[in-house]
Amino acid sequence: MLEPITVSLASLNVTTMAPMLIAIVGALTILSIDLFKDGLHKSLYVMVALLFLLLDLGAVVDFGTIFLRNGTVLGMFNMMLIDGLAILSQIIIVVASMLFIPLALTSKRFHEYNYPEYFALFLFMIAGFQFMVATDNLIMIFIGLETASLALYTLIALHNRSKSFEAAVKYFTMGALAAGFFAFGSMVLYAITGSVEINQIALSLAKDEYANIGYVLLGITFLLAAFGFKLSMVPFHTWTPDVYEGSSAALAGYMSIVPKVAGFVVAMRLFEFLVHSGVVWLQVILYIIVVVTMTASNIWALVQSDVKRMLAYSSISHAGFVMAAILIGSTQSNTGLFLYWALFSFTNLGAFTMLWVNRQKNLIAGQSSDHPYEKFSGMIRTMPMAAVVMALFMLSLAGVPPFALFWGKMYMIGAAVSSGYTVLALIMALNSAIAAYYYLKLIVFMFMKEPMAAYGENYLLNASLSLKTIIGIAAVATIFAVIAVNPLLKVITLFVYNSGY
Amino acid sequence: MELYLYTALFSPLVGSLIAGLFGASRKTSFTGLLTSGLLLTSFISSVILLTYVMAGHTVHVEMMTWIATGDLYIPFGFVVDQVSVTMMMVVTTVSTVVHIYSIGYMSHDKGFNRFFSYLSAFVFSMMVLVMSDNFLGLFIGWEGVGLCSWLLIGFWYHKESATWAANEAFIMNRIADLAMLIGIFMIYWNLGSLQYDVVFAHISILPMPVITWIGIFLFIGAMGKSAQFPLHTWLADAMEGPTPVSALIHAATMVTAGVYLVVRANPIYSEIPDVGNAIAALGAFVAMFAATMALVNRDMKRIIAYSTLSQLGYMFVAAGLGAYWVALFHLMAHAFFKALLFLGAGNVMHAMHDELDPFKMGGLKTSMKWTWILMTLASVALAGIYPLAGFFSKDLILEVAFVEQHYILYSVLLITAGMTAFYSFRLVALIFHGDKRHLEHGIHPHEAYTFMLYAMAPLAILAVISGMVFKTPYYLMVTELLPAVQYHIHNHTTFWIMTIGTQLFVILAIAYAYKKYAKAVKVDKKVESGFFYQLLYNQYYIPKIYDEVFSKPYLQLSKLAWKEIDLKIVDAIVDGIANTIYRTGEKTHTMQNGNLSSMLRWMVIGLVVLLVLAVAFTAGYNAVNLQAM
């Protein structure tokens, strides 16, 4: 005899899902518009998406104020968990998405933007990421992750070039494998603890004092592999360069930011309690992974001949750098993670947008990829402003002060030093030095070489007002980051600290 | 009196600067006249100062602060006392003469203006050197004269030998200057001041080893300037400069700066008689060593240069033995007759179209009568024949050695005196007597400008009288400051035997020189190819040894340092690190081969590696836990 289920609506706290729902409604709205009248100009969808994202952001910010007043909010049978991490990461996700979506307004026509589904999928994807970060339930994380990923595979494929399909297939296949890892890892943890909620798992493990350490490690290994894939940690990173190369520059830039931050939040929730509980193995493994990811990807980035691919490797390296925060696991480092990523999103999106602006429809003879270094040679002569802005982004990525990423790097290294990871701090610092080489390489091409006639007509082909605006925003944010760092730090520390990290 | 002090000091500088403004322009006699005039002014001021000092006063001024930091305080301070005024007189006298002489000597040279600028700058530096009231001020002059010496030796900079000699002189002096600096450092850190009066007043409170080291380092400094062995080679090479330069710088003034330093620092050296003895011994050695090289040399100017070196040795003997006033006295007398000798040689060179080998001259006394007279006079003075200057100053040094019972030194100096007489008159004989060998080379000599001869006249007079006339007043004046020791041989018989014996010995040497070289020059092949002759002729092979042991290895080592160490090791390591990183990237980035299968495999491999590590860790963890239980 089944008992009637009595759940009061108030206890469900449905509003916790408001931001995601807004995104989903937005997606459905776009689809319905298309149902009524097809063939509308992409600018409509861009604006509709932007509007919904704005609402989404509003809802998130609203939760932020609630959080500051009342602390963490749970909802939907404790499936939803709105804490500081969730709010911060959602803000980054939504803001980065808002910066990304106007990039569709290119002056050249691209296949994917003709489909309203593109924008709908985009919003679904955002909802997926938001679900992923706003919960500590492994099922929910899995659903969010897969929703977002499946949408992302499609977005990549929609670019409609054979490289895009190749990228999508590669990403998809490896993603499926990672999903398998995730599921298996969850299963192991579930088997040990009987729960799929991270804090329950933590409590349960602590209660029996990690008696089944072997099985715990087994589970962690699989989850580590799954998130290693998502966060492109070496050796699970192999998809990254290919997928970045295959997708449009704008989407590549987006991919370097948003999926990662979602992944970091989950990784933080999953691994930090383990690190703090003295699972030495995880500390060692994370240490190795962080160092290898930073260093190896830097070294591979050195030898790239295509700027976009270089930036792909550089993104891996940055992810490795930030992963150190999870290893360190102090409030300062977690704050540093968000600070870093907030600053990184502007700079990196700016850099990728610069590539996007210079995207040409057809490759010229002898050009093997979209953005070889040679394409940029002598840019200071032909387009001084563009060259200066691009150099700015490169310097920021290299960590040259006072540009945006310097502050993130400094704070992260500071966090490492404060927690006694001095050697790690040195490795992080030295990696920045190695990285400087490949960023410099682009600067060298732009500023110190003669322009190449062959590429003469292929600059700024794709520029439009909205792209330029985005670049402008990114550039201003990059230069004047120093002003923003202090308020950002204060807010982030508040959120992170109050979430117990 | 301060006005005269500043006049004496700065008029050469003014002259130098004004002449320097015309340095790059065409010759204007104006520069020569101006600088000479200003030097005359300086000379007159010095004379006034001399009378003032003779009256028993001294002048001490502090112009302004130079370096002041921490406890260090060094002003531009100048002192005119008994010692410095003597030096001032020597410097201004000889330099005025040389300036006037040079107007004639350099009249056909393109660098006329430049020459006078340098020459006056030298005089200024020398004045700073002698007038300074502290060690660092002395060092300014010390280096200043070094610079001017460099400029003037290398005056004919198109000549490789000249520029080489200039650099050699500068660098060798620098070696000694380092020692001097160290001496200065020691003084400062031990006494907290570099002012002469403070230092000399307190030197005796220092422990003996410290004073000894100070004395040694300062003396090494002096050795460089005064070209004492083993830093002597530059002096002979410095003869590449114009002859008036040799007269002024490399005979009369600059090279005596070392002697001046020892005399000036007499309170230090009085504390350390052992060092003094060593100085004396080195001086005696150099005196003889240089004289032997002069015996066989075939270069007129080099002979005189070695003679200078030899006489400097004498001075150091005196200074080393504590007879500071004697050293200074010989310094003065020597300045006069040696400058005269050089200027005479300059006349000869002009006449012989810059020929320097006396074996290619001869019989010049007919065409260059006055030069002959002047040079003979100077040689006589140098040889120390009564009543010329050399007798009073040089023989006095012999007496000092004798009285102080350094009989070995005495004997060495005595033999050297004979050699001195021999090589001086060998030169005179070869140049002015015998056959007119120069005719073979198509040279028709003529006497120098009259005004040049007139210019030399004061030196000639001084060479004659300075010993006899100045000795007593000089002694009375200078012993106000320097230790007043009379060096009298109390036994009258010994005194007369010694004096007359020495005179006879010297005269015999002169006679032998005349006999051997005045008529015809017979070249004794056997002697010349002998070991000793060759040894002396090649200056004991020392320049060659220096070249082989120091110069060449240094250059080779430098090249090695650059090409092998700097480029191939230090830089290569840096580049190597960068390249290794880059190459690692090139080698390993092929793991990204684009094949989905291998990408998936990488993921699985990663997983498996993690699993293995997990298992290993668990096993280890359990093992540890079991042990703990």
Next chain:
Amino acid sequence: MQEHILSILIFFPALAAMLGFVVHKDGAKAYGITVAGIEFFLSLWLWHIYDPMVSGMQFMESAPLVSAFGINYLVGIDGISLFIIILATFFTLIGILSLTETRRVKDMIITLLFLEMTMVGVFAALDAIVFYVFWELSLVPMLYIIGAWGGPLRIYASVKFFLYTFTGSLIMLVGMLFMAYFYYQATGQWSFSILEWYRLILPANFQMWLFAAFFMGFAIKVPMFPFHTWLPYAHGQAPTIGSVILAAILLKMGTYAFVRFSLPLFPDAAVAFMFPIAILAIIMIIYAAMVAYAQEDIKQVVAYSSISHMGVIILGTFAMNVEGISGSVFLMIAHGVVSGALFLLVGVIYDRRHTKLMSEFGGLASVMPRYATIFGIMMMASVGLPLTINFVGEFLSLLGFYKQSHSYTLVAGTAIIVGAIYMLSAYKKAFFGPVTKEENKHLKDVNRTELLGLIPLVVIAIWLGVYPKPVLEPINNSVEAIVQLMHDKAQTPEAQKRIPNLATTGTMNSVSEAH
């Protein structure tokens, strides 16, 4: 205006550089001269209103930057930084005045003005992060100058310059963060203020590590042996103006930082590392001099001579007494003037002949007498002749170190010998001897534009050699404060012994005057 003089000095050139984008390229040089001139006069005015009797910081300004992490915009100067700032503005002016570059002058001027901002900023910064910001930022314009206007190997040289120094400074950054963390542990507050850091007394073993971390940054910048190999390339490839500013100012950042950071923060470590560093300094002095002697390219001679001289500066800095440190700070200025002038002079001949190989010259003294004279004066200054600017610094540096070690100073003192060897032989090769090359027979002597840049340098080189007091006195006062601070902080007996206590000995006069 007086309160904000430093901010104005720092940001005026940057602002002017931004506006410079608007200026037409024909007027770029005039614009640059105007801006640099104004900046120079501002810095002179700074000197005028600076109180030389005060040993501490003056014209301090403070504004919160990242206050949550203890980073503030904090600037101020003392006698040590004052003159290097003036030197920086002066050389920017001189450099632009004597600029002969014709390619993309506007870019060059804008870059130089940005560079000027960073240079002034480095020396005025009193917050470690602000210091670091300017320190790193200065690399960028220099990178561009070398890389865009340099010789055939310019890209290699510029990238090497950038990466090498960047790597060193990142290690230094880690050290700074560690230091801030220490401060945080000691006081519960984050702070990067150098003056606040001065108040910390660190345990000796931590001092060692921190000293080493800072050392990496500074040593590469100086550059100290064996981290010096970027310098010959940078100088060899850089255009004249690049070399001038690099030698005159950028290298001084390293030695300045030693005085500003390493000594007062880690007195015990500084004393402990004194002799190893002295050995490096001696190697720099002698080895670089030897390498200079072997060079064929006259610019490389000057480049290596810089390394050699920087060795003396380092030695003076680590003398740990007022004489030595004052001397080394003075020598920084002196070396700036002299090496800057020498690079300008090399530039003069390079403009005419487009080669810097000494074998291509010879006998220039007769063809270009004025040039030879000025070169000669500067060479003699470089060799350290008394009454030239270098002597004062070199003498004091060596004198200072003599207090610490007799034998080391004796060896280091060979600087005056080996320095003479390479300089004189280079001078001989280029200027003396007969004119052998046809091209050299009709070279024009220095023209008015070039004289405009060179004459002031000659005047300064002699003026400060004869009368160093106006510069030396403020330096001395500030250095005394630092030495006293070091003495008060010293914990190890060794350090207490090596660092003099001025309160009891030297400054009796000033103490009694104060009452």
Next chain:
Amino acid sequence: MELTLNHYLILSTILFCIGLIGVMRRKNLLMLFFATEILLNAVNVGMAAISHYRGDYTGQMFAFFIIAIAASEVAVGLGLLVVWYKRTGKIDLDQMTSMRG
């Protein structure tokens, strides 16, 4: 013999390993997709068994979601495969190497 939880878990692991091997070995894209399905279903077996053993439904819930996700993955994957096949006429992995390095 009674089937215990361990048997299910071992089965699940074996299935997972089969899936892994398939992922590594298969060069045909379609077969690769099958292999990933096996992976996910291996987890499903385990989840269901644990859920039963533990007596709570979370595991089964998870399993259902996994099924749903696997289904949508197939949809997307097959879509990509079809497009790829249309463009190139092949579904061989080794052909898919235009990007590398």
